[in-house]
Amino acid sequence: MVKGDDGAIVRFYHSYLQGEYREDGIFSGPCPFCSKRGLKSGTIIVFLNRESSFFGYFQCLNRCVPSGFPMWFARIASISPSEVPGFDPDLQDSSLIGLRGYPVENINDDIRKYQDRLSPAVVDIFCRAGISASTLKEMEIGFNGRYIVYPRFQEDGNCYSARCEFPDNPEDYFWHGNEQFSREPYNLFNLRDIQRCEQGVLFVCEGERNLLTLKQLGFPGVAVSHYREFENLDPDLFARLRTVYIVPVNSSESALAARTLATGIGFRARILQWEEHSPGNYSLFRLAEDSGKQFRSAVGRLVKNARAFSPFVSPAREFELFLDSLSRERRDDSLRLSSGFTRFDKILGGIHGLNVVGGAPKVGKSTLMIQIASHMANNRVPVLYYDFENGRQKIYQRLFSRLSRLSVAEIKKGRYTEEEKKQYDCARATLKEMLFYLRVINDRKLTPDTMRRHIDFIRQETGSEHMVIVIDSLHKLPFKGITEKKSGIDAWLRQLEAIRDESQVAFLVISELSRTTDGDYFQNPHLGIFKGSGDIEYSADNALVFYPSSLKSKGEGGENKKYLLELIASREHSPGVIAGYRTDYPFWGFVEQPPTCE
Incomplete structure (x- = not known):
């Protein structure tokens, strides 16, 4: 009002x-x-x-x-x-998006041609959601013979790009026209409505189809094609508006991206909240299909229930979260976040927060992490193990070797004494049950959003509040769209911080180390030896280094090799050597000892 x-x-x-x-x-x-x-x-x-x-x-x-x-x-x-x-x-006379000169060439003729090609089958897709042919014409929607064409008209009234979407699979799309206009802010669908709504109200929707349902009702709005674009939009685009209603699809990723945009816009933003019983990925388009003539009143309820956005949790909710956190820490299952190593758990209190463990190549970092992960999974704590180093089969072989007390070579031979057969059968039963909680993932296209979905899935399957994520290793994570590896590593660390806080999970992240000037890794461990990232000291709750206790003990494997685990920096604990570790050869594990285990 x-x-x-x-x-x-x-x-x-x-x-x-x-x-x-x-x-x-x-x-x-x-x-x-x-x-x-x-x-x-x-x-x-x-x-x-x-x-x-x-x-x-x-x-x-x-x-x-x-x-x-x-x-x-x-x-x-x-x-x-x-x-x-x-x-x-x-x-007045100021450009909405700051662009003064537009290209000479446009695709206006293509857009008109595609409008004329709209087939009855395509129109019927929209009609099922109550969107009329006249609305499609008003919004200048077209069809190129295979893909629905959503034009991106700019402030000057011309179209320089269009997003082309396959009718039965919105994930199948491409951009037609000038590539510059497929990026923010030019890629906003129906951009000109922002100017028309100066001093007024505007909807910002996820998905062109969802915006079309509102345009059918006569409401003003713009649309992004994917929820990630919420995060990339410049809040200043909406500076002249009185109120901005943000309409995400019903998913945690979309809601989070909408909150990012709303935080930038400020108190003028309102996020439409889906009702609790709404299905996952529910949208305005599906609501229009389901509700028919009741769609207008359904939208009215969503608008009425939307509240002015605040980035702050209400004081009452904050108090509830605090009490809930205390309750979780008191319950016995919080003790299950034990690493399985007595000194480690005594000094660090188990696995909590974002822990980065550095070490030289072949020093045994993966073996240590697999041992901790399997111990936690055996205690029914879900573990997502993102492996980019060893391969799923090798991890399972080493894990099975430690459980059965048989070497990998003995397991592969398949001939056992009576006692060894008992060990084999016991390990087999243990591993089978353990793998419900331990998920090894070799996804070379992993993204933070995919990781969030994995967390949701395993929480749903196991019913567990607690969870640990192992990343082996930080430097092998995919860096799609990032040219510099250091920038990519730091970007991932910031994402892991966000996931830690949003999802209340703990991380064990393996990191490589940089060589010293003499080509070694192990002299005076400090934060600067972590390879390729200046953000570890700011992001990690605990930064640790795993290294041989003497120059004679370098290299993974072998009998009676000895290592030290040292806490380099921590938000809550004093730095220092945590414990010594002796290889449990040939069973791919470690035995913890006091740090004076030379």
Whole structure:
């Protein structure tokens, strides 16, 4: 609701329109624009109910002109903007997205050609959600013979790019036209509505189809094609708006991205919240298909229930979260976050937070992590083990060797004494049960969003609050779209921090070390020896180094080799050597000892 200027806006419209009020607070009269566009005179309505969030919004029911708020009305009616309540001369003649010069070439002719190709089968896809052919025409939607074409018209009225989406699989798409205009902010669908809604209200939707359902109802809005674009949008795009309704798809990833955008926009943002019983990935398009003629009232409820966004948790909820956290720590299952190593657990309190473990190549980092991961999984703590080093089969062989007390070579031979057969069968039963909680993942295209989905899946399957994620190793994580490896590593560390806090999970992350000037790794371990990242000292809750206790003990494997695990930096604990570790040869494990195990 507008405060202060609402009376001036009512007087503004009364000055240029004739008509009368309806009982619902809507002003209705003859449209002054239809005849100028060669159309039979239609009806223009203006929302002048002071309790409505769309106060001041006008719409021609013939849709002869795009709808909008008073500033847009003045522009298309050739009224001086100085007569519009709230006029700010400093904002006039300034580009919405800061681009002064547009390319000479555009794809306007292609867009018109694609509009003419809209087939009945394609139109029927939208009709099932109540979107009419006239709305598709108004939004200039086309079809190139195989893909639905969503044009990206810019402030100058021309189209330079379009997103082409396969009708039955929205994930199958490509961009047509000038590549520059497939990136933010030019890739916003229906960008011009931002300007039309100056001093008013706008929807920002995830997905073009979802926006079309709102346009069918006559609401203004823009759309991003994917939730990631919420995070990339410049909040200043919406600086001239009174209220911004953000409409994500019903998923945790979309909700998080919407919160990022809302945080940038500030108190003017409102995120539409899906009802608890709504299916995963539910959207306005699916809601329109399911609700039919009740869709308008369903949208009205969503809008009414949307609250001004705040980045802060309410004090009452914050207190509940604190008590819940205390309760979890008191319960016996918090003890299951033990690493299986007595000194490690005594000094660090088990596996909590983001732990980065550095070591030289072949020093035994993976063996140590596999041992900790299997111990936790055996205690029914879900573990996601992201492996980019050894391969799933090798991890299982080493794990099975330690469980059975048989070497990998003996296991491969398949001939056992009676006692060895008992060990084999016992290990087999243990491993089978353990693998429900231990998931080894070799995804070379892993993204932070995929990791979040993996967390949700295993939580659902195991019903466990606690979880540990092992990454072997930080330097082998995929760096899609990132040219510099250091930038990629730091970006991943920031994502792991976010996932730690959002999902309340613990991390064990293996990191490589940099060689010293003499080509060694092990002299005076410090934060600077972690390879390729300056963010470890800021991101990690605990930074540790695993290294041979003497120069004679270098290399993984072998009998009676000895190592030290040293805490280099920590948010909560004092740095120092945690323990010594002796190889449990040939069973791919370690035995913890006091640090004086030379």
